[in-house]
Amino acid sequence: xxxxxxxxxxxxxxxxxxxxxxxxxxxxxxxxxxxxxxxxxxxxxxxxxxxxxxxxxxxxxxxxxxxxxxxxxxxxxxxxxxxxxxxxxxxxxxxxxxxxxxxxxxxxxxxxxxxxxxxxxxxxxxxxxxxxxxxxxxxxxxxxxxxxxxxxxxxxxxxxxxxxxxxxxxxxxxxxxxxxxxxxxxxxxxxxxxxxxxxxxxxxxxxxxxxxxxxxxxxxxxxxxxxxxxxxxxxxxxxxxxxxxxxxxxxxxxxxxxxxxxxxxxxxxxxxxxxxxxxxxxxxxxxxxxxxxxxxxxxxxxxxxxxxxxxxxxxxxxxxxxxxxxxxxxxxxxxxxxxxxxxxxxxxxxxxxxxxxxxxxxxxxxxxxxxxxxxxxxxxxxxxxxxxxxxxxxxxxxxxxxxxxxxxxxxxxxxxxxxxxxxxxxxxxxxxxxxxxxxxxxxxxxxxxxxxxxxxxxxxxxxxxxxxxxxxxxxxxxxxxxxxxxxxxxxxxxxxxxxxxxxxxxxxxxxxxxxxxxxxxxxxxxxxxxxxxxxxxxxxxxxxxxxxxxxxxxxxxxxxxxxxxxxxxxxxxxxxxxxxxxxxxxxxxxxxxxxxxxxxxxxxxxxxxxxxxxxxx
Amino acid sequence: xxxxxxxxxxxxxxxxxxxxxxxxxxxxxxxxxxxxxxxxxxxxxxxxxxxxxxxxxxxxxxxxxxxxxxxxxxxxxxxxxxxxxxxxxxxxxxxxxxxxxxxxxxxxxxxxxxxxxxxxxxxxxxxxxxxxxxxxxxxxxxxxxxxxxxxxxxxxxxxxxxxxxxxxxxxxxxxxxxxxxxxxxxxxxxxxxxxxxxxxxxxxxxxxxxxxxxxxxxxxxxxxxxxxxxxxxxxxxxxxxxxxxxxxxxxxxxxxxxxxxxxxxxxxxxxxxxxxxxxxxxxxxxxxxxxxxxxxxxxxxxxxxxxxxxxxxxxxxxxxxxxxxxxxxxxxxx
Numbered sequence: 001x002x003x004x005x006x007x008x009x010x011x012x013x014x015x016x017x018x019x020x021x022x023x024x025x026x027x028x029x030x031x032x033x034x035x036x037x038x039x040x041x042x043x044x045x046x047x048x049x050x051x052x053x054x055x056x057x058x059x060x061x062x063x064x065x066x067x068x069x070x071x072x073x074x075x076x077x078x079x080x081x082x083x084x085x086x087x088x089x090x091x092x093x094x095x096x097x098x099x100x101x102x103x104x105x106x107x108x109x110x111x112x113x114x115x116x117x118x119x120x121x122x123x124x125x126x127x128x129x130x131x132x133x134x135x136x137x138x139x140x141x142x143x144x145x146x147x148x149x150x151x152x153x154x155x156x157x158x159x160x161x162x163x164x165x166x167x168x169x170x171x172x173x174x175x176x177x178x179x180x181x182x183x184x185x186x187x188x189x190x191x192x193x194x195x196x197x198x199x200x201x202x203x204x205x206x207x208x209x210x211x212x213x214x215x216x217x218x219x220x221x222x223x224x225x226x227x228x229x230x231x232x233x234x235x236x237x238x239x240x241x242x243x244x245x246x247x248x249x250x251x252x253x254x255x256x257x258x259x260x261x262x263x264x265x266x267x268x269x270x271x272x273x274x275x276x277x278x279x280x281x282x283x284x285x286x287x288x289x290x291x292x293x294x295x296x297x298x299x300x301x302x303x304x305x306x307x308x309x310x311x312x313x314x315x316x317x318x319x320x321x322x323x324x325x326x327x328x329x330x331x332x333x334x335x336x337x338x339x340x341x342x343x344x345x346x347x348x349x350x351x352x353x354x355x356x357x358x359x360x361x362x363x364x365x366x367x368x369x370x371x372x373x374x375x376x377x378x379x380x381x382x383x384x385x386x387x388x389x390x391x392x393x394x395x396x397x398x399x400x401x402x403x404x405x406x407x408x409x410x411x412x413x414x415x416x417x418x419x420x421x422x423x424x425x426x427x428x429x430x431x432x433x434x435x436x437x438x439x440x441x442x443x444x445x446x447x448x449x450x451x452x453x454x455x456x457x458x459x460x461x462x463x464x465x466x467x468x469x470x471x472x473x474x475x476x477x478x479x480x481x482x483x484x485x486x487x488x489x490x491x492x493x494x495x496x497x498x499x500x501x502x503x504x505x506x507x508x509x510x511x512x513x514x515x516x517x518x519x520x521x522x523x524x525x526x527x528x529x530x531x532x533x534x535x536x537x538x539x540x541x542x543x544x545x546x547x548x549x550x551x552x553x554x555x556x557x558x559x560x561x562x563x564x565x566x567x568x569x570x571x572x573x574x575x576x577x578x579x580x581x582x583x584x585x586x587x588x589x590x591x592x593x594x595x596x597x598x599x600x601x602x603x604x605x606x607x608x609x610x611x612x613x614x615x616x617x
Numbered sequence: 618x619x620x621x622x623x624x625x626x627x628x629x630x631x632x633x634x635x636x637x638x639x640x641x642x643x644x645x646x647x648x649x650x651x652x653x654x655x656x657x658x659x660x661x662x663x664x665x666x667x668x669x670x671x672x673x674x675x676x677x678x679x680x681x682x683x684x685x686x687x688x689x690x691x692x693x694x695x696x697x698x699x700x701x702x703x704x705x706x707x708x709x710x711x712x713x714x715x716x717x718x719x720x721x722x723x724x725x726x727x728x729x730x731x732x733x734x735x736x737x738x739x740x741x742x743x744x745x746x747x748x749x750x751x752x753x754x755x756x757x758x759x760x761x762x763x764x765x766x767x768x769x770x771x772x773x774x775x776x777x778x779x780x781x782x783x784x785x786x787x788x789x790x791x792x793x794x795x796x797x798x799x800x801x802x803x804x805x806x807x808x809x810x811x812x813x814x815x816x817x818x819x820x821x822x823x824x825x826x827x828x829x830x831x832x833x834x835x836x837x838x839x840x841x842x843x844x845x846x847x848x849x850x851x852x853x854x855x856x857x858x859x860x861x862x863x864x865x866x867x868x869x870x871x872x873x874x875x876x877x878x879x880x881x882x883x884x885x886x887x888x889x890x891x892x893x894x895x896x897x898x899x900x901x902x903x904x905x906x907x908x909x910x911x912x913x914x915x916x917x918x919x920x921x922x923x924x925x926x927x928x929x930x931x932x933x934x935x936x937x938x939x940x941x942x943x944x945x946x947x948x949x950x951x
Contacts (some may be wrong), residue, residue, distance in 0.1 A: 015698060033916075039945050088819065091910060134823075134880075135824055135826065135880070136713070136823045136926075139820070139822075139823065144831075156629040159629065177725075204820070204822055204823060205820060206820050210682040210780075210820075211817075212779065212781065212797060213779045213780040213781065213820070213821060213822060218925070300796075300797050300798025300799065301798065306781060306796060306797065306798075307796070309635070312683070339922075340685075340695055341693075341694035341695045341697060341698070342694065342695035342698065343697060343698065343699045343700075344702035345698065345700050346699075346701075346705045347700065348700075349700070349709075371783065371792045371793055371794055371818075372767070372781075372794045373793070373794050373796050373799065376731070379727060380720075380724050380727065382722065383720055383723050383727075384717075384720045387716040387717075387719055387720050387723075388713075388716060389714060390716050391712050391713050392714045394708065394823045395705070395708060395709055397674050397710040398674075398704075399705075400678075401674060401677050401678050401681070402698075402700075402704070404678060404681045404682065404685070405677065405681050405685070405698075406681070406685055406695055406696040406698065407685050407695035407696075408685065408687045408691065408693065408694060408695045409681070409682060409686050409687055409695075410686075410687045411686070418679075419682070422674075422678065426671065426674055426675070427671075430670055430671055431667075432662065433666075433716075433719065434659075434660070434663050436723070437659060437719065437722070437723030437726065437727075438722070438726075438727045439652075439655065439656045439659060439723065439726040439727050439729075439730050439790075440656055440659050440660055440663065440723075440726075442656070442788065442790060442791050442792045443645075443656060443660075443729075443790040443791075443792065444790070445792050445818070446783060446818040446819060447783070447818070463934040492826060507642065507644060510644045510645055511644070511646050511787065512646050512785075512787025512788075513646070514785065514816060514817075514818050514826075516820040516825065517826035518825070518826045519827070520826065521829070523816075548757060551705060576694045593699075595699075596697065596699075597694045597695065597697070598693075598694035598695050598696055598697035599697045
């Protein structure tokens with residue numbers, strides 16, 4: 001089969017069909033043995049989807065080496081994958097840079113799909129009483145926009161942690177390359193299953209999937225639960241890999257406080273992903289089982305408690321927001337010194353603030369439930385813990401401002417996106433505390449204000465840093481530099497329009513506009529705001545389109561950039577682009593501080609076989 | 618030093634300007650409850666804090682970007698400044714004190730809005746897909762509209778018949794989810810006579826957007842008059858009772874009475890008409906058909922509509938009398 005079908009992805013799909021059929025057959029067989037009517041859609045879809053996903057990963061070839069090892073044989077050497085050219089991205093690669101690009105492509109694909117969902121329902125919301133979508137179609141698209149974006153963000157984070165972390169710490173690769181491939185490839189069927197819910201009746205619960213509503217929603221609900229559960233494996237295993245890699249594979253001399261700051265962010269994020277993601281998987285699987293086997297975990301008639309779901313769900317899903325934003329904040333801290341030509345101000349404080357946010361983030365989930373009917377005495381403690389998160393977040397902002405102070409600042413596209421990130425994340429941060437104090441939250445909870453706050457947090461903490469990082473590391477990936485002209489066009493299309501949209505969301509939310517409504521009463525007087533928001537969402541999307549045009553044109557005939565494009569001190573820029581297969585040919589030793597810009601004769605790293613003045617012999 | 622002075626002045630100017638802008642935008646709806654007063658005091662503090670912290674970050678940021686931008690022909694790096702522990706401790710400890718103080722204010726505000734008045738009037742709120750129903754146990758009737766006497770605390774005892782809903786009146790500033798199998802409580806003291814809308818703020822299925830009801834805050838006299846009229850009409854003409862039930866249980870959200878198409882078939886001229894079903898057959902909409910459609914809606918699906926849209930629970934939630942009142946009302950719609 002390997003020879004017949006050269007691309008792992010296609011092989012995976014063939015096996016996925018076989019696996020799905022196997023799962024459906026299994027359920028039908030068991031039902032026949034139990035003298036039940038043989039066909040039932042819901043268990044067939046869930047078990048079929050699960051086996052389809054496992055067979056897909058097998059078909060791609062991710063298990064091949066493990067199967068060989070288990071049977072006592074040696075696995076072949078994978079060192080020659082560059083010979084495959086573009087085809088290596090469609091098969092099982094163990095190389096962290098290939099996997100990083102695979103993650104990036106999948107993330108951009110899901111980002112685009114989820115963005116298109118948003119554009120569709122924004123058209124409906126532009127005018128009250130629009131008949132463009134039925135309420136159920138609206139709910140499905142709105143829910144899928146949320147969850148597909150979240151999966152896209154998780155995958156995008158994995159993209160950068162995979163691509164960048166081993167380079168930054170001077171490692172050849174991740175410590176568990178095969179596990180790394182598994183983490184990526186399980187995300188593919190997860191995304192497919194998630195999107196298949198669109199064709200199975202959809203689901204109308206939002207991405208939060210609260211029972212009892214989710215216990216009675218259409219079949220698409222199960223596909224949502226299954227897809228997210230599978231994607232959570234990707235997140236957990238990827239986090240494990242990053243942590244082990246940073247602990248085990250740092251270059252000689254790279255003490256904790258000489259690590260690039262992005263690595264600290266990756267650690268903080270990975271600690272959360274590794275320890276909390278289980279809870280969202282668990283809570284979703286409990287509703288799955290409630291639906292499949294009648295286990296009444298959250299069914300009040302059977303003595304279950306719908307609030308219990310919310311506790312389990314938010315115990316992950318609030319820290320998850322820090323999973324989304326900490327790497328982005330790390331990218332801001334990593335890139336700012338390069339473009340300001342100054343050391344990162346208060347390096348240790350910035351590094352520790354990431355950990356502090358990660359740890360404090362575990363204590364605040366209850367603030368999502370202030371209006372949910374949680375015990376009265378829990379409201380105050382959750383308010384205090386939530387407000388405390390503002391302190392380490394503030395440290396980051398002050399440090400960024402102090403970093404910029406007295407620099408020599410240039411404004412290429414990545415720097416522009418870094419600045420947009422700071423501004424927009426500030427808006428997201430400042431709109432946070434009113435949700436932390438209970439009494440003001442009772443007005444804001446479940447309104448557009450939350451939607452605006454969350455989008456600001458995610459655009460400032462993820463989307464804009466993500467674009468900054470793509471522009472910054474693109475030459476490293478391809479040896480070509482993306483167009484500055486189109487990059488700036490993208491910036492000016494996206495940033496102002498998005499900011500206006502999010503501010504309007506907060507405005508109408510304060511005035512009482514509920515979130516997740518498929519229609520609204522014209523008497524509220526929000527038509528103008530809603531129309532402007534729709535227009536702004538299209539301008540934002542146009543910016544993303546310009547990005548894709550830029551990407552395409554650069555790949556086709558971009559300006560060659562093989563050297564240290566940004567004049568950075570970081571080790572990956574001291575070797576030619578695109579990055580060699582195993583990163584550094586010579587052993588690398590850390591001999592100085594990572595961000596000593598403005599200090600003469602202070603190299604950060606030295607390669608063995610290099611003379612004292614830093615030049616290659 | 619002169620930079621620090623100009624930045625300080627700009628921060629102050631920017632704080633006042635942004636704050637004035639926020640006040641000018643009227644960011645909050647009308648204040649119509651005692652609880653809203655306390656909540657709005659906290660919002661007022663947030664407006665100042667937001668304006669100040671925003672300026673505190675953005676002013677020096679923009680100032681440096683302009684002042685320290687790389688000019689043409691300039692080479693070399695910026696100043697080698699790596700940090701200052703005193704400053705770092707300062708901007709950790711001062712915000713820490715600030716948020717603890719904010720938490721204190723927040724706790725105070727929460728205590729204020731949860732203050733219990735022993736003389737509060739109890740109203741039971743029953744929520745379901747997609748309706749609110751308000752029961753007045755003191756007076757023995759229920760209504761699809763919530764009427765409240767002004768300046769008297771009301772204790773809403775809320776429960777849901779199916780999924781999670783939420784009670785939200787922006788002018789009162791308060792929100793509380795309504796759960797199945799449990800009673801949640803919300804206390805409101807309305808202070809301003811007028812008409813408001815309560816809407817469901819927790820996604821509850823297809824017609825969530827349309828789950829609303831009218832809230833009327835009346836003077837004590839008007840409230841007493843309304844109570845008297847409700848008591849008088851309660852349980853008399855079955856057609857009127859049925860019409861009220863159709864409002865109360867949200868039937869009217871999906872089923873129009875003027876022939877327009879909704880999420881469910883219209884009721885106009887339905888009784889004794891010929892109805893085409895999804896399986897291709899035709900039936901006469903007689904009493905049995907109407908009864909089945911209410912209590913077992915998936916049994917016969919009208920062509921052009923989907924099963925599972927109408928809640929399956931009315932067979933249990935409605936009493937026999939209520940069903941016959943609804944039937945009387947349906948039969949009356951020509």
